[in-house]
Amino acid sequence: MKWEGRRESSNVEDRRRVSMPVVGGGIGLVVVAVLTFLLGGDPTALLQQAVGPNAGLEESAGTIATNDPLSRFVAVVLADTEDVWNQLFARMGRSYEEPKLVLFSERVSSACGLASAATGPFYCPGDYKVYIDLRFYEQLQKRFGAPGDFAQAYVIAHEVGHHVQKLLGIMEKVDGARGRVSEEEMNRLSVRLELQADFFAGVWAHHTQKAKQVLESGDLEEALNAASAIGDDNIQKQSQGYVVPDSFTHGTSQQRVRWFRRGFETGDLNQGDTFTLSESQL
Numbered sequence: 001m002k003w004e005g006r007r008e009s010s011n012v013e014d015r016r017r018v019s020m021p022v023v024g025g026g027i028g029l030v031v032v033a034v035l036t037f038l039l040g041g042d043p044t045a046l047l048q049q050a051v052g053p054n055a056g057l058e059e060s061a062g063t064i065a066t067n068d069p070l071s072r073f074v075a076v077v078l079a080d081t082e083d084v085w086n087q088l089f090a091r092m093g094r095s096y097e098e099p100k101l102v103l104f105s106e107r108v109s110s111a112c113g114l115a116s117a118a119t120g121p122f123y124c125p126g127d128y129k130v131y132i133d134l135r136f137y138e139q140l141q142k143r144f145g146a147p148g149d150f151a152q153a154y155v156i157a158h159e160v161g162h163h164v165q166k167l168l169g170i171m172e173k174v175d176g177a178r179g180r181v182s183e184e185e186m187n188r189l190s191v192r193l194e195l196q197a198d199f200f201a202g203v204w205a206h207h208t209q210k211a212k213q214v215l216e217s218g219d220l221e222e223a224l225n226a227a228s229a230i231g232d233d234n235i236q237k238q239s240q241g242y243v244v245p246d247s248f249t250h251g252t253s254q255q256r257v258r259w260f261r262r263g264f265e266t267g268d269l270n271q272g273d274t275f276t277l278s279e280s281q282l
Contacts, residue, residue: 001149002214008075009082011098013129016105070134071103077153078130080214081160084207088269089167099163100129101156121155123162125171130159144238146229148222150215154201154260155226161200165193170275184246191232192274194250195259195282198227199272202263210267220264227256255282 078101089096102108107116111126121132132155140155141147165171174189181189205223209215228234231253236243250256262271274282 001153001216001219002212003073003076003149006076006212006214007079008072009078009098009101011078011082011100012071012075013100013102014071015108016103070137073149073152074101074103074132074134074156077156078160080153080208080212081157081204083211084204085160085164087207088203094167097128097167099123099160100127102129102131104131104133105135106133121159123159123166125162125166128163128166130156130163132156132159140226140229144229146222146226148219148225150219150222151226154205154223157201157204158197160204161197162193164200165197170196187247187249188279189275190249191251191255192282195255196272196274198251198256199259199263199274202260202265203267203269203272205260205264206267223260223264224257227260228253231256251282 082096082098086096086098102110104115105117107114108131109115110124110129110131112122112124115122115124115131117133117135119131120136121130123130136155137152140151162171171193174193177189178186201223205215205220230250232248232250233243233245233252236247251259259272259274
């Protein structure tokens with residue numbers, strides 16, 4: 001992906017140099033992070049064990065160092081999402097509120113509560129921020145065989161896709177069903193939410209490529225490989241040797257690839273309604 005020398009977003013908060021209490025954790029939490037994130041688990045209990053319920057969480061944001069290429073790359077990707085979604089929201093006659101992206105190491109506080117590397121990359125609708133410990137990318141490459149800069153960009157674009165869902169009121173509708181439907185039905189709604197975020201990531205890739213011609217040979221395959229690698233069925237097979245479809249929260253490998261590809265090929269937001277389709281059409 002061609003990214004050097006392009007605009008970097010100013011909406012990045014670097015909290016990696018913040019000192020926070022640690023009782024255990026470290027890189028082991030990052031391994032757990034990938035599994036927890038991809039299986040849709042709740043990392044809160046893991047975090048409480050790591051830092052305790054009363055850990056001090058005062059933080060301040062810093063600026064990205066010029067010799068930190070991965071962080072600068074993330075800032076470029078975030079800037080690309082800003083360009084695309086500002087344009088698409090304007091076409092809808094709406095204003096796009098740009099999210100912040102927080103870089104952290106090991107643990108961080110958010111409006112959604114305490115979070116750690118065990119959370120994996122996530123979007124918090126309470127503060128309109130995307131959070132990521134960049135060591136997640138190491139595990140995505142080494143443990144799940146999804147290397148490449150465009151695979152990394154896909155992760156950011158997917159989380160920004162959740163921000164778009166928040167702004168469009170889609171996330172509230174799904175959250176409103178919580179407690180009123182069965183766990184299995186809530187999982188199915190979660191799958192539809194995640195697949196739509198994959199679609200939005202594809203829409204971002206479509207418009208970024210059309211406007212800036214940033215893709216290089218193999219880039220699209222990197223993103224599709226990442227989407228496939230983090231399918232619920234693939235992750236469950238790796239982690240436990242069998243799959244439990246009723247427990248899926250993100251979608252199968254085939255579904256995730258299909259929806260990212262649909263977004264990339266069409267660039268049309270009208271093609272991304274995952275909530276009115278039958279299960280077989282997903």
